[in-house]
Amino acid sequence: MTKEWLGGTTIFAEMSALAVRTGAINLGQGFPDTDGPESVREAAVRALRDGRGNQYPPGPGVPELRTAVAEHQQRRYGLTYDPGTEVLVTAGATEAIAAALLALVDTGDEVIALEPYYDSYAACVGMAGGTRVPVTLRPRDGAYHLDLDELRAAVTGRTRLILLNTPHNPTGTVLGREELTAIAELAVERDLLVVTDEVYEHLVFDGEHIPIATLPGMRERTLTISSAGKTFSFTGWKVGWVTGPPELVTAVRSAKQFLTYVASGPFQYAIAEALRLPDSYFEGVRADLRAKRDVLSAGLSAAGFDVYRPAGTYFVTTDIRPLGESDGFTFCRNLPARCGVVAVPNAVFYDHQKEGAPFVRFAFCKSQSVLEEAAGRLRESFAVR
Secondary structure, eight states, X not given: OOOTTOSSOOXXXXXXXXXXXXXXXXXXXXXXXXXXXXXXXXXXXXXXXXTSSSSOOOTTOOHHHHHHHHHHHHHHHOOOOOTTTSEXXXXXXXXXXXXXXXXXXXXXXXXXXXXXXXXXXXXXXXXXXOEEEEEEOEEETTEEEOOHHHHHHXXXXXXXXXXXXXXXXXXXXXXXXXXXXXXXXXXXXXXXXXXXXXXXXXXXXXXXXXXXXXXXXXXXXXXXXXXXXXXXXXXXXOOEEEEOOHHHHHHHHHHHTTTTSSOOHHHHHHHHHHTTSOHHHHHHHHHHHHHHHHHHHHHHHHHTOEEEOOXXXXXXXXXXXXXXXXXXXXXXXXXXXXXXXXXXXXGGGOSXXXXXXXXXXXXOOSOHHHHHHHXXXXXXXXXXX
8 A cells, every 4th residue: 555655764864874974064944953951961960870760650641740731731822721621641742743643634634834845744644545735835934824815715524623833833823813813713623633832832032932832722723742852952852741631631542552652751751850940941942942043054054045034943945056056956965065065955844845845944943063164065055155
């Protein structure tokens, strides 16, 4: 049986292998090159030594983390969740997305996703037997924008849910209150579920992150997904979570138990402590990444790329056409040999690959010195002298 979401390695694996083979700076895959807070790492070590989580943790997640997630949602957004019935710990956000779609989507159901989108979305919709319906974010005036009329037109009698992502990977778009309100009104009007991927919730540089679950009529129909990897720079720990009404969370748990069952035992205790770090930590992460965004964006602009300055996440999308290029795949495969930098072609995030063909994504979750070196190499290779 052939499936479009089977059959080979991902573009991230290909580009990372290319980085290793050529010794290039890897700005393709979104993982930091330094660890997160020492206090959080030590909390994981302490849990290991104390024997907490070395055996199977509880299926829904350790109580300490579920409570910390609920406290975080209340403190940051005024959302109240019962840690016992409305919070589920997962093996990262990727498992949360998979379990949510497997639980909620039946064969033939349509799932609307904002294109370009994280590649696991397509695989998970396919595994659930659903049909994905892309609504394309398009670049204009230096940023990507959602066409609300196009979104409304995409809803049919077969639409089951909207798969939302804000802050948005790969474009860096942060949906504003007006857009989210329109999406919420559409969901209520057409009785749709919303699964919202908010893993970059703390990485917003312009504007603010507004969970759609806070809007009228949405808490009871929304599953919110987030994780620790992006905020705390421990991507290898794979600690994510789902919050939502009991009946939806229970459905996700039913699917999750046949995926990983449980995972990341000692790390769950550490992330419980991480979520209780003072606001100054989150502000510091945001300020640090904002500065790194500006360094890389300036370097890319100086090299001749058109740069879409991200309002959030730690990725920046560029247009390669000003460089005389139009095929992102060819460009990215040649880039390491040309100047010693690795990027990812945005076309992999599209159903309509022609829409994404001339766009390339760079990650800036690296040290300042690495970004400055990468920017210098790009300028040297591409800038008009």
